[in-house]
Amino acid sequence: MEQQELRDWEARCIQEEPPACRAGCPLSVDARAFTLAMAGDDIPGARAILEKSMPLAGIVARLCEAPCENFCVRGPLGGPLAIGGLERVCVAGAPVKGKVFRLPPRNKKVTVIGGGPSSLTVAFDLAKKGYAIALYHQDPTPGGWLGSLPEAVLPAAVLEEELKRLVGLGVEFYQVADRDAIHGAGDATYIGQDDSLTAGHRVDLTDPDLQTFALAEPGLFTGGLSALDHPYRFITDVSQGREAAVSIDRYLQGASLTASRVALRHGHTELFTETKDVAIRERVVPADPGGFSREEAVREAGRCINCQCLECVRHCAYLAEYKAYPKTYARRVYNNSAIVKGIHQANHFINSCSLCGQCETICPKDFSMADLCLEARQQMVRENRMPASAHWFALEEMRAATGETALARHAPGQTVSSAMLFPGCQLAGIRPEQTLRLYERMLELEPATGIWLDCCGAPGHWAGRTEEFSAMTTRLEEIWVTMGRPKILMACSTCLKIFREHLPQIEVASVWTMLAQKPVAGAAVFPALALSDPCTSRHDEETRSAVRSLLAATGQALAPLPMSGAMTECCGFGGLMEGAAPATAKKVREARVAESDEVFLTYCAMCRDQLAKTGRPVLHLLDILFADTAHPAGEAPASISARRANRRMLKAEVLSRYPEAEGQEQPPWLSLNLDITNEVAALLEERRILEDDIRQVLYKSNERGAYFAHGASDRRIASARLGEVTFWVEYKLVAEVYHIDRCWSHRMVIRGGGERA
Numbered sequence: 243m244e245q246q247e248l249r250d251w252e253a254r255c256i257q258e259e260p261p262a263c264r265a266g267c268p269l270s271v272d273a274r275a276f277t278l279a280m281a282g283d284d285i286p287g288a289r290a291i292l293e294k295s296m297p298l299a300g301i302v303a304r305l306c307e308a309p310c311e312n313f314c315v316r317g318p319l320g321g322p323l324a325i326g327g328l329e330r331v332c333v334a335g336a337p338v339k340g341k342v343f344r345l346p347p348r349n350k351k352v353t354v355i356g357g358g359p360s361s362l363t364v365a366f367d368l369a370k371k372g373y374a375i376a377l378y379h380q381d382p383t384p385g386g387w388l389g390s391l392p393e394a395v396l397p398a399a400v401l402e403e404e405l406k407r408l409v410g411l412g413v414e415f416y417q418v419a420d421r422d423a424i425h426g427a428g429d430a431t432y433i434g435q436d437d438s439l440t441a442g443h444r445v446d447l448t449d450p451d452l453q454t455f456a457l458a459e460p461g462l463f464t465g466g467l468s469a470l471d472h473p474y475r476f477i478t479d480v481s482q483g484r485e486a487a488v489s490i491d492r493y494l495q496g497a498s499l500t501a502s503r504v505a506l507r508h509g510h511t512e513l514f515t516e517t518k519d520v521a522i523r524e525r526v527v528p529a530d531p532g533g534f535s536r537e538e539a540v541r542e543a544g545r546c547i548n549c550q551c552l553e554c555v556r557h558c559a560y561l562a563e564y565k566a567y568p569k570t571y572a573r574r575v576y577n578n579s580a581i582v583k584g585i586h587q588a589n590h591f592i593n594s595c596s597l598c599g600q601c602e603t604i605c606p607k608d609f610s611m612a613d614l615c616l617e618a619r620q621q622m623v624r625e626n627r628m629p630a631s632a633h634w635f636a637l638e639e640m641r642a643a644t645g646e647t648a649l650a651r652h653a654p655g656q657t658v659s660s661a662m663l664f665p666g667c668q669l670a671g672i673r674p675e676q677t678l679r680l681y682e683r684m685l686e687l688e689p690a691t692g693i694w695l696d697c698c699g700a701p702g703h704w705a706g707r708t709e710e711f712s713a714m715t716t717r718l719e720e721i722w723v724t725m726g727r728p729k730i731l732m733a734c735s736t737c738l739k740i741f742r743e744h745l746p747q748i749e750v751a752s753v754w755t756m757l758a759q760k761p762v763a764g765a766a767v768f769p770a771l772a773l774s775d776p777c778t779s780r781h782d783e784e785t786r787s788a789v790r791s792l793l794a795a796t797g798q799a800l801a802p803l804p805m806s807g808a809m810t811e812c813c814g815f816g817g818l819m820e821g822a823a824p825a826t827a828k829k830v831r832e833a834r835v836a837e838s839d840e841v842f843l844t845y846c847a848m849c850r851d852q853l854a855k856t857g858r859p860v861l862h863l864l865d866i867l868f869a870d871t872a873h874p875a876g877e878a879p880a881s882i883s884a885r886r887a888n889r890r891m892l893k894a895e896v897l898s899r900y901p902e903a904e905g906q907e908q909p910p911w912l913s914l915n916l917d918i919t920n921e922v923a924a925l926l927e928e929r930r931i932l933e934d935d936i937r938q939v940l941y942k943s944n945e946r947g948a949y950f951a952h953g954a955s956d957r958r959i960a961s962a963r964l965g966e967v968t969f970w971v972e973y974k975l976v977a978e979v980y981h982i983d984r985c986w987s988h989r990m991v992i993r994g995g996g997e998r999a
């Protein structure tokens with residue numbers, strides 16, 4: 243990924259945009275973090291947040307007119323947060339932070355004329371940056387009109403304390419009778435118009451630049467321009483002081499006053515905050531008109547919605563797993579690809595996304611984590627940096643489904659196919675007898691329907707193996723041409739999506755659309771079912787509504803599922819998540835079934851078995867349509883070994899229907915008898931070891947007559963390298979039956995061992 247691409251990805255995620263309250267604050271105070279700290283009764287923490295962006299917080303927090311409240315998202319839901327009132331409770335309840343951090347002194351002096359709020363702000367901000375400040379004021383104490391405020395609004399002690407902080411920062415105060423008494427010009431001068439000292443001289447100060455507050459004469463700046471009746475007189479003056487301080491700093495450093503300057507937002511933000519599920523909560527009314535008690539403040543702060551986008555993260559267990567959001571994830575992916583050698587810490591993260599596309603559908607800016615991860619996977623494969631173990635099992639399954647168990651035939655007795663049923667390797671592997679039943683129905687509807695047992699190549703695509711996937715699609719196209727270019731009827735949403743996107747020259751349709759036009763008789767009816775659309779049908783409105791009308795025609799009622807249709811969720815298998823991150827896939831399917839108490843229903847065989855792994859009852863659509871082949875909703879998922887055997891069995895069964903059927907040659911190791919306990923079966927499932935693999939190891943071991951033997955117990959260990967993986971089997975042989983005790987596999991090569999057992 244190039245740096246510009248990273249920037250483009252980052253720009254698509256608006257999670258780091260400020261919440262409306264912060265965007266509405268002229269000082270950009272992080273009001274969200276502040277209210278959350280207050281809601282947790284953490285007053286010192288809340289004060290520390292204020293101090294980060296508020297100059298002289300003891301004064302500003304007491305006097306700010308809180309224009310931010312106008313923008314608060316809570317506004318229409320019970321009234322905006324009383325941010326101003328909370329700030330007052332905070333500064334009254336927490337002592338002033340200790341010494342303010344100051345940068346090393348700089349060899350530049352700034353003259354500040356006037357002691358009003360804007361001038362004090364300029365002095366505070368620039369003194370922190372290390373400038374020497376000489377501030378001239380007319381009244382006995384600096385502060386301008388602040389000194390005349392009632393004690394209840396601004397206690398004299400607070401003003402005094404903040405002025406002491408300024409002194410602590412090195413600010414020198416001079417009381418003068420008038421401007422003529424000011425001595426010694428600085429390297430830059432600020433003239434605050436919110437102080438009596440400048441009252442008679444405003445005529446000199448006309449037409450300042452309202453972005454930079456620079457006057458025509460270089461080095462001269464002004465601010466504090468709000469009139470007495472300005473609704474936000476105080477905070478506007480403070481804000482102008484801050485903007486002028488930024489300009490003075492730039493001027494003294496010889497930098498442009500305007501280049502890359504962050505403009506005030508006046509409440510504007512791109513941050514999206516979903517409020518549809520936010521309940522109305524009325525503003526807390528203080529018992530004392532003077533302000534909130536601490537307990538009232540905590541309650542009021544608790545009304546904060548904690549405005550964030552995170553729409554995608556809320557619905558995706560994978561995104562939530564890594565505790566951040568797509569903007570930061572884009573950086574992780576970029577950093578991963580930027581490292582040529584060494585540890586690629588984001589490999590696992592990149593390979594764990596299910597590529598289900600829900601994030602893109604939900605995101606107000608269409609951020610597609612699926613595209614980001616898939617592109618990263620493709621790059622890793624291209625650069626030979628994809629760990630061999632990441633997707634090996636799924637790829638081996640794909641290769642087996644396109645080889646040993648693949649088949650394309652016209653209907654028995656036919657020499658052409660107007661259409662072909664393409665059930666997909668998952669339906670064939672999980673429900674072989676239902677696949678045949680579906681094929682029989684297709685033949686009833688259209689006798690010239692052939693059958694095509696194969697894999698669409700989705701695992702190769704998801705694994706980022708563009709070359710292998712391209713070879714797959716070329717091979718599929720060749721078969722289709724050989725079969726006379728028939729229409730392909732898909733029983734799997736993933737196959738349908740892959741064909742539509744990568745083989746657009748082939749006419750395809752969903753079997754559910756076909757069946758919806760000619761419904762079957764005798765379908766079973768259950769109490770209302772929670773219909774979980776496969777994530778690969780997200781953009782396939784036609785298939786989704788065909789399934790619904792098919793169900794309506796059978797009289798089957800549906801229970802509502804919050805995330806369905808275009809918003810549907812992945813079962814944890816998509817994108818090879820199950821193989822790369824089994825623990826995350828478990829969370830994904832558990833989150834899915836938690837969305838309803840009803841029996842689940844789906845029309846993808848893999849979704850059916852993935853969701854059934856949670857122990858919840860799940861039906862496949864074929865269980866409803868063809869009662870004669872129905873499986874119970876509580877049936878356990880098919881094991882990986884059963885899926886392989888089922889595909890083999892399905893192919894043999896289809897071939898047996900052809901008069902000229904050639905006998906399918908069985909691999910010699912298939913005749914070995916295994917005894918596998920439930921415990922070992924679970925181990926095989928977890929380690930992705932097929933019974934086929936075990937039989938091959940034993941067969942090779944027998945051929946060579948070589949294995950490890952433990953004389954006393956008659957226990958044996960055999961090993962063989964099958965493809966890229968070495969498998970080990972520990973067993974006992976009793977009366978021609980192999981009792982399997984343990985199995986494991988690894989990618990290490992046994993030097994000098996070759997395939998010897």
Ligand code: SF4
Pocket residue numbers: 261262263264273274277313314315316323325545546547548549
């Ligand atoms: S609800 Fe909270 S975070 Fe959102 S705008 Fe209001 S104060 Fe800020």
Ligand code: SF4
Pocket residue numbers: 558559560561595596597598599600601602611612812
């Ligand atoms: S799993 Fe799905 S929703 Fe989550 S990031 Fe990946 S594509 Fe997006």
Ligand code: SF4
Pocket residue numbers: 254255256257551552553554555567568569604605606607608609
């Ligand atoms: S939905 Fe996710 S990716 Fe989109 S802006 Fe929000 S946090 Fe970012």
